Amino acid sequence: MKIQISGDKISFSAAHILSNHDKCSRLHGHNYRLRVEAEGQLNVKKMVVDFGEFKTKVRNIVKQFDHRILVPSQNKEFNIISDEREVKILTTENKYYRFPKDDVLILPIEATTAELLAKYIHNLIKETYPKLKITVSISETPTSIASFSE
Numbered sequence: 001m002k003i004q005i006s007g008d009k010i011s012f013s014a015a016h017i018l019s020n021h022d023k024c025s026r027l028h029g030h031n032y033r034l035r036v037e038a039e040g041q042l043n044v045k046k047m048v049v050d051f052g053e054f055k056t057k058v059r060n061i062v063k064q065f066d067h068r069i070l071v072p073s074q075n076k077e078f079n080i081i082s083d084e085r086e087v088k089i090l091t092t093e094n095k096y097y098r099f100p101k102d103d104v105l106i107l108p109i110e111a112t113t114a115e116l117l118a119k120y121i122h123n124l125i126k127e128t129y130p131k132l133k134i135t136v137s138i139s140e141t142p143t144s145i146a147s148f149s150e
C-alpha cells in the first residue's frame with residue numbers, strides 16, 4: 001500500500017547557484033514543492049504510516065531549507081570558507097559571494113539540483129522510516145520535477 005503527502009506545509013522557498021550552467025550559475029530562487037510517498041505493509045492500525053505523524057516528520061525536515069541559500073559543500077567548483085558569522089564562496093568562474101551564516105544551509109552534496117535535493121531529503125526521511133519505500137518528488141517549477149525513490 002502507498003500513501004502520498006503534498007501541499008504548502010511541505011514546500012519551501014530557497015536560493016541556489018548551479019555551477020557551470022549558462023543561466024542557473026547566477027544566484028536565483030525557487031518555490032520548491034514536494035510530494036512524498038511512503039510504501040509498505042499496513043501496521044496494526046491498518047495504515048502504512050499515520051498521515052499526521054508523517055506530515056510532521058517531513059515538515060520538520062523540510063523547514064530547515066526554507067528561506068535559505070542552499071550551498072553544496074561537495075561542489076569542486078566552489079571554494080567555501082565559513083566562520084561563525086559568514087559563509088564566503090569563491091567560484092571557479094571567479095564569482096565571489098558573501099552571506100550571513102544564518103541565511104545559509106550548507107548541504108553535503110555536489111550540487112543543489114532538484115535531483116540531488118530529492119535524494120538528500122529522501123535520505124533524511126528514510127532515517128526515520130527505514131522499512132518503508134520512500135519516494136521524494138521535488139518541483140522547482142510546476143513543469144520541472146525530480147524524484148528519488150528507495
Ligand SMILES: [Zn+2]
Pocket residue numbers: 016024028029030140
Ligand atoms: Zn535553480
